[in-house]
Amino acid sequence: MPKIDDDTDVEVKIDSGAAFLHAALTAEQRRGLFERPGTSVFAIVQLRSTSYTGHADGEDKDPQVKVRITLAEVAQDDRQAQLVAEVMRAMMRRRKMDQTLDELGPGAHDAEDAVAEALAEHPSESEYQAHLDRKRRGSRVEQYG
Numbered sequence: 001m002p003k004i005d006d007d008t009d010v011e012v013k014i015d016s017g018a019a020f021l022h023a024a025l026t027a028e029q030r031r032g033l034f035e036r037p038g039t040s041v042f043a044i045v046q047l048r049s050t051s052y053t054g055h056a057d058g059e060d061k062d063p064q065v066k067v068r069i070t071l072a073e074v075a076q077d078d079r080q081a082q083l084v085a086e087v088m089r090a091m092m093r094r095r096k097m098d099q100t101l102d103e104l105g106p107g108a109h110d111a112e113d114a115v116a117e118a119l120a121e122h123p124s125e126s127e128y129q130a131h132l133d134r135k136r137r138g139s140r141v142e143q144y145g
Contacts, residue, residue: 010063015050017068024072042084046071083118090115 004010022030024043032039047067056062076082123131 004063008063008064010134011051013066014047015066015068018070019051021045021069021074024074026074026076029074042081042088044073044076044087045069086118098144 006119009124021043025033025041029041033041048070050066050068052063054063074086
């Protein structure tokens with residue numbers, strides 16, 4: 001793995017693999033983004049680094065890392081958009097408090113609380129699995145004979 005000085009700024013670029021983001025957007029959202037430039041949607045994404053450049057000693061190219069969206073969920077209505085926006089604001093407030101707004105900080109501890117509070121009305125993974133189990137049981141046709 002490459003090592004660079006702590007004060008070196010690394011440029012981040014998103015690669016062209018956007019299948020997860022495409023799948024998370026509804027057809028209406030994709031059409032709206034295309035037809036109305038400047039339109040935005042709120043999304044939660046997971047980024048994974050795929051390649052890097054500019055790390056060798058004496059290389060005159062600035063360090064750069066390319067990331068790919070590996071998971072994505074897009075807010076499907078105004079309420080979800082407001083929840084995602086509030087989580088983003090909580091994370092920004094933590095970075096302001098930690099004075100790390102322009103760099104990676106030690107972690108946004110209040111963001112976890114904001115996420116938990118904002119998503120309290122959404123189903124947990126276990127609730128979702130229980131729903132799938134009920135759905136499977138409800139779709140079975142029992143034959144007696």
